Amino acid sequence: MAKIDDSVKKKVPELRFPGFTDDWEERKLNENVENIGTGRSSFKAGLDYSEQTPYEVLGSTSVISYSDSFDHSGNFVLTARVGANAGNLYKHSGNVKISDNTVYIQSKNLEFIFYLLTKYDLKKLAFGTGQPLIKASELKNLKLFSPKTFGEQQKIGSFFKHLDDTIALHQRKLDLLKEQKKGYLQKMFPKNGAKVPELRFAGFADAWGQRKLIDVKDNEDRYSYTGGPFGSDLKSSDYTEIGVRIIQLQNIGDGKFVNDYKIYTSEEKARSLNSNLIYPGEIIIAKMADPLARATILPKIEPKYLMASDGIRLKINTDYFDNYYILTLINSDVFRKEALNNSTGTTRKRIGLVTLGNLPMMIPSFEEQQKIGSFFKQLDETIDLHQRKLDLLKEQKKGFLQKMFV
Numbered sequence: 001m002a003k004i005d006d007s008v009k010k011k012v013p014e015l016r017f018p019g020f021t022d023d024w025e026e027r028k029l030n031e032n033v034e035n036i037g038t039g040r041s042s043f044k045a046g047l048d049y050s051e052q053t054p055y056e057v058l059g060s061t062s063v064i065s066y067s068d069s070f071d072h073s074g075n076f077v078l079t080a081r082v083g084a085n086a087g088n089l090y091k092h093s094g095n096v097k098i099s100d101n102t103v104y105i106q107s108k109n110l111e112f113i114f115y116l117l118t119k120y121d122l123k124k125l126a127f128g129t130g131q132p133l134i135k136a137s138e139l140k141n142l143k144l145f146s147p148k149t150f151g152e153q154q155k156i157g158s159f160f161k162h163l164d165d166t167i168a169l170h171q172r173k174l175d176l177l178k179e180q181k182k183g184y185l186q187k188m189f190p191k192n193g194a195k196v197p198e199l200r201f202a203g204f205a206d207a208w209g210q211r212k213l214i215d216v217k218d219n220e221d222r223y224s225y226t227g228g229p230f231g232s233d234l235k236s237s238d239y240t241e242i243g244v245r246i247i248q249l250q251n252i253g254d255g256k257f258v259n260d261y262k263i264y265t266s267e268e269k270a271r272s273l274n275s276n277l278i279y280p281g282e283i284i285i286a287k288m289a290d291p292l293a294r295a296t297i298l299p300k301i302e303p304k305y306l307m308a309s310d311g312i313r314l315k316i317n318t319d320y321f322d323n324y325y326i327l328t329l330i331n332s333d334v335f336r337k338e339a340l341n342n343s344t345g346t347t348r349k350r351i352g353l354v355t356l357g358n359l360p361m362m363i364p365s366f367e368e369q370q371k372i373g374s375f376f377k378q379l380d381e382t383i384d385l386h387q388r389k390l391d392l393l394k395e396q397k398k399g400f401l402q403k404m405f406v
Helices: 110-120 136-140 150-187 267-272 323-330 333-341 353-357 366-403
Strands: 025-028 035-038 055-058 063-067 072-080 089-098 102-106 143-146 209-212 225-227 244-247 263-265 283-286 295-297 305-307 311-314 360-363
Touching: 035 136, 072 110, 089 110, 102 136, 110 143, 110 150, 110 366, 150 366, 225 353, 244 267, 283 323, 295 323, 305 311, 323 333, 323 366, 333 360
Parallel strands: 055 089, 244 305
Antiparallel strands: 025 143, 035 102, 055 063, 072 089, 072 102, 209 360, 225 311, 244 263, 283 295, 283 311
């Protein structure tokens, strides 16, 4: 693709396929497509596909039923006519019925029109506060720049379709890995009072023992299991632009550290709250939902951190317990169910330091812990890798949408 010189004031996109040099032209949307309208079909809701009802009924976001007849045929870009989904696009092809809450755009060049409207963001056309509304008549008169040639439109549409297909493939891989992890978590930890898990590494046969969470802490450190400071001891007036980073609830992801939220306090203030410090490689647990008792290992971004009031520090005795095994167990459904059953609060669940510390957990030998911990660490790293690839592809798509349309 060729990049257009910014100094050349043409009605062309910044990024373009070779061989295309003509200015784009501004046209009304109805001049670029076959038809724009609102669905009108009456239909029976909730019918499944069958030989008697082979035709899809399209609603505001997807297929909502099936019918014994159709009244539209072709390629469609669709959006909700009214409501929260007004402006959200999807595409569909075939012989269909379209519900009366759905606006459709019929086009032979489906992919280009879909991405042209994605770049424009149809939510800008919706009006009204309680129930935003998009009118087909407004869409018809919407002025947009597009290539003069069908060939360039096809190139752009095909490019973005391939990119979306790649994104969808990575999403499926990521979803599969997450489902596999759920399955392993179900099978690799004992449940319902069992002494051994359903799935186990070869070479291990001994029964697991029951311990309490507090039993795994490092007894050489008096603050190895402790909560954050009282709110009155760490106020917003103590925040500084640089210094010791404060770990908030928002930073504690479900098995991952969320680096988006950053606040600090002074070294002096952190020293005064020495018992609430926590260090890289240690586990921090959230006292509050959502989800309750989620935990992560702190990264080596800073030499030390200060917990906010709703964090719990857990420094493991690594002579007898594997850090990643304990992290994985805390984030498992088995342990989380125990935490929820012992929590307080209605609108937002909370669990106290002592209550959490007394929750039971099943522990195998140190060697088996290491095996399990290593297995889940590798699986989590693979999931993170796929997530980063997916996020990068989505960011690339945003960039291409900005640069490949006028």
